[in-house]
Amino acid sequence: METKEERIVALLHGHDRAGIVARVSGWIYARGGNILHADQHRDRQEGIFFQRVEWIPVGDVAEEMRLFKEFAKSDLEMEVSLSRSSSKPKIVLMVSKFEHCFGDMIMRCRSGEINCEIACVISNHEDLRPLAETFGLKYHYIPVSKETKPQAEAKQLEIIRESGAELVVMARYMQILSENFLDTCSAPVINIHHSFLPAFAGAKPYHRAYERGVKLIGATAHYATKDLDEGPIIAQLVTTVSHRNNVDDLMRKGRELEREALASAVRLHVEGRILTYKNKTVIFD
Amino acid sequence: METKEERIVALLHGHDRAGIVARVSGWIYARGGNILHADQHRDRQEGIFFQRVEWIPVGDVAEEMRLFKEFAKSDLEMEVSLSRSSSKPKIVLMVSKFEHCFGDMIMRCRSGEINCEIACVISNHEDLRPLAETFGLKYHYIPVSKETKPQAEAKQLEIIRESGAELVVMARYMQILSENFLDTCSAPVINIHHSFLPAFAGAKPYHRAYERGVKLIGATAHYATKDLDEGPIIAQLVTTVSHRNNVDDLMRKGRELEREALASAVRLHVEGRILTYKNKTVIFD
Amino acid sequence: METKEERIVALLHGHDRAGIVARVSGWIYARGGNILHADQHRDRQEGIFFQRVEWIPVGDVAEEMRLFKEFAKSDLEMEVSLSRSSSKPKIVLMVSKFEHCFGDMIMRCRSGEINCEIACVISNHEDLRPLAETFGLKYHYIPVSKETKPQAEAKQLEIIRESGAELVVMARYMQILSENFLDTCSAPVINIHHSFLPAFAGAKPYHRAYERGVKLIGATAHYATKDLDEGPIIAQLVTTVSHRNNVDDLMRKGRELEREALASAVRLHVEGRILTYKNKTVIFD
Amino acid sequence: METKEERIVALLHGHDRAGIVARVSGWIYARGGNILHADQHRDRQEGIFFQRVEWIPVGDVAEEMRLFKEFAKSDLEMEVSLSRSSSKPKIVLMVSKFEHCFGDMIMRCRSGEINCEIACVISNHEDLRPLAETFGLKYHYIPVSKETKPQAEAKQLEIIRESGAELVVMARYMQILSENFLDTCSAPVINIHHSFLPAFAGAKPYHRAYERGVKLIGATAHYATKDLDEGPIIAQLVTTVSHRNNVDDLMRKGRELEREALASAVRLHVEGRILTYKNKTVIFD
Secondary structure, three states: OOOOOOOEEEEEEEEOOOOHHHHHHHHHHHOOOEEEEEEEEEEOOOOEEEEEEEEEOOOOHHHHHHHHHHHHHHHOOOEEEEEEOOOOOEEEEEEOOOOHHHHHHHHHHHOOOOOOEEEEEEEOOOOOHHHHHHOOOOEEEOOOOOOOHHHHHHHHHHHHHHHOOOEEEEOOOOOOOOHHHHHHOOOOEEEEEEEEOOOOOOOOHHHHHHHHOOOEEEEEEEEOEOOEOOOOEEEEEEEEOOOOOOHHHHHHHHHHHHHHHHHHHHHHHHOOOEEEEOOEEEEOO | OOOOOOOEEEEEEEEOOOOHHHHHHHHHHHOOOEEEEEEEEEEOOOOEEEEEEEEEOOOOHHHHHHHHHHHHHHHOOOEEEEEEOOOOOEEEEEEOOOOHHHHHHHHHHHOOOOOOEEEEEEEOOOOOHHHHHHOOOOEEEOOOOOOOHHHHHHHHHHHHHHHOOOEEEEOOOOOOOOHHHHHHOOOOEEEEEEEEOOOOOOOOHHHHHHHHOOOEEEEEEEEOEOOEOOOOEEEEEEEEOOOOOOHHHHHHHHHHHHHHHHHHHHHHHHOOOEEEEOOEEEEOO | OOOOOOOEEEEEEEEOOOOHHHHHHHHHHHOOOEEEEEEEEEEOOOOEEEEEEEEEOOOOHHHHHHHHHHHHHHHOOOEEEEEEOOOOOEEEEEEOOOOHHHHHHHHHHHOOOOOOEEEEEEEOOOOOHHHHHHOOOOEEEOOOOOOOHHHHHHHHHHHHHHHOOOEEEEOOOOOOOOHHHHHHOOOOEEEEEEEEOOOOOOOOHHHHHHHHOOOEEEEEEEEOEOOEOOOOEEEEEEEEOOOOOOHHHHHHHHHHHHHHHHHHHHHHHHOOOEEEEOOEEEEOO | OOOOOOOEEEEEEEEOOOOHHHHHHHHHHHOOOEEEEEEEEEEOOOOEEEEEEEEEOOOOHHHHHHHHHHHHHHHOOOEEEEEEOOOOOEEEEEEOOOOHHHHHHHHHHHOOOOOOEEEEEEEOOOOOHHHHHHOOOOEEEOOOOOOOHHHHHHHHHHHHHHHOOOEEEEOOOOOOOOHHHHHHOOOOEEEEEEEEOOOOOOOOHHHHHHHHOOOEEEEEEEEOEOOEOOOOEEEEEEEEOOOOOOHHHHHHHHHHHHHHHHHHHHHHHHOOOEEEEOOEEEEOO
């Protein structure tokens, strides 16, 4: 880390008007703050302005956050979300049977590479309980069938709410979350899935990609929305494949991409680097 | 080049049986040939065997080619295509108005980077005539409207046939070739088009990719088949994009990918490195 | 292009102080300008601030440029360079015998993909004259030997100065430019060369990379400085290689990288996206 | 996996002569074996032939291995190494304080993604003992100082020998192994380190790369030889960086590359896909 002093991160967005950058930096400047990073973006087509600004405040951090929020809302009429570098957000991991993303997330959270705390694990299978418990993680087994899905989701939502999680990570959770789940969930949800050129909808995508002889395979991490895999894209990775690779090779390479794209997306979210609007993201990396 | 002695390249494929590699190399070995490269592949699911073998023959090259063809057909019961390093295949370029792929193909062919000769250019517009004629290339202007398409294609097919071209390259030719064209064309056709994750069918794909906030864009070179952009894939490239890139940036990056993927696909074809079967390719690169 | 209205691009850098962003955007805002893009960077270690800002001015463009320059120098005490979107800078291409970068640069300049005009070509060989003259480019043949190098460079410098070029592009010019040349040249010089992991100094780098069995090869475009290939890096590209690739393959792949990295570097320079300091670059892309 | 029948993998290399491919496949064919994969390579410059062949034998696997070895040595006069798919080789992990490669290796070995067993861990620090013991791994703490290095290495060598390990993996072990260690170690050693374009020898390479403004950073996994980081290269990865990235970002990106390049190299080794000669590798992937 560049500095050990506490930093505030603000994410702003709203109607684009000339002078916003000047006013934001002016406000921080006037209060003695030291801007470390500031990045802005304007979507000219939509007329929306976005900014991420990270600074070291003078004085009480909580008070500065409160005042900045007030300034952003009242004076700038912008949406704002704030976080401070000393906070360590909680996340809930949802998993099924595959362990590659799950194990990787655990390792990165415990080492501090992703600055968050795993509040608990929710799974529709018992398979990954031993690995979770090896790390002292609470593991909620909630089986899901067609009939029990509403009750299962209600239980999941309650666990998530009670955990105080600020993010839910679907680390290869192989159930579709209902529209109701996503509407009422107390935290945003990040999902990871394979992606191909061309796209292969439906079952066994790696087999179909193999049959089609694709030369690239990919993975996409995105926020889950009711339109399934159509939510705002956070991170995408691809790698090359050839006729020498069989379906197992494609799956192995796919796991590598899923692991890295998911970890990258969660890190970006936790560090307050993502703004979403109109089904797309601005990533201040 | 490693060697100036003339080489034969054979592409074989057929029903997979044990011992084919042994018999091919045995045949060449017995006749004093010196194998430079040999690569094989078997699709175990389909039970098909593929081989590319490149060797320096002893004696008359044409005669060795004739004998190998006979051996492959009669003894091995395999499909075979043969070429010799001294031959320079002819290609026909089909273009519309964009010049990035067209200019790039001309440069690579004239420098020998792609070992072929441009027999002529066919276009539905006059825009690229000056550039073609700068290089002394014959330019056939054949306008295409909904009504005249059958006649236009008949004329195109005749020009291609008479040119003796072994390959047709759609270097951003913005018309859809009819099923009849592709069925009766005297040479295979390579096409290039953008590809996205997720895919965007229909018009203005770069605009839609921008609206969707994709983090990667790509290009795919493939053989044209009656199912439009669904033919066997030869080469795929991607590059990263971010919210900082506008639609123009996406298009610029797309041109870069199209240029390189198309050039790569044409080179692979011309060097006899591509075998196709069941709508996919084996690329011996 | 997003807009056809004329834009001003300013590149600023200087001693970092709080409030600069506010003052720059405030100045433009106060004069009715419309900021299209603004990106800034601060090197906290060095205490230097950098900004690229692109805007549509109200009123006379030349006058706005003059006033902004004055403001930047007097009020902000920053170094500033300004350009306007309607200007098309001149460049001089220096080449030897390889044509891949040369042909590619010509194509991109003539299509407007790189927004500049090739003032002339300087070469120590006659090989590329026909290609240059095909495009109506003036070609200066200046042979260079150990003895004649000072005079040759004097002649080159004069041609460059008289051409009014704002950039010199070494598109595979295989002579080392002297310290004196670089000190007195009236325009910055961009060079392209291969780069490897590990690095291979000296002759025949592709042969040595092949012998070493590297799995990646690369190309680096940079400003030429007296320390040869040690100038500020603008663009770097790599691609994978394997034991299946021979030296010719490495060279072919290297040409691909050189072409693209050089084109990218020249475009970034021409679009006013590069700031250099302390032997490194800030690229506002 | 494509098949559950046991497979034999043979790696052959030796003096190149015509007909070897024919004889190898002929031998397997004659004994009823079913070749799944066969890939060969010849280094024409050095006159060396390489082959990896993987097949399902008929009859007793151990006996077939014995007979093939005899055939390869006596008839073909080739070096040969053999493994069978049911065997799970042991590896020893050497670590210091960084946990990213270490944790990742553990996860991949336990999930079977890398088909090996971690025999034990050797470290010159106690830091990673808790993580190792979480997974029930034996952890040998052997401090190393300038004075105790010979004795420490002797102890390390003994542990490695007694473990029966077929591979030693330096998962960010920050001590230089002596020439004597590498000469007498009972197993090959794979190391991982950063690599840059240009290379930065000496201390704090990420800081120096940052100062130089590189646009790419990389990691290289290789066999350790007495010339330190100059051993045969197995895997290399790179990623892009920009002026927006500070030294911490470079290090974070570097960790990502190190993790993946090391995992890839160990997997390739364990699956018998690497042949080394003259300080380079042939990778049959």
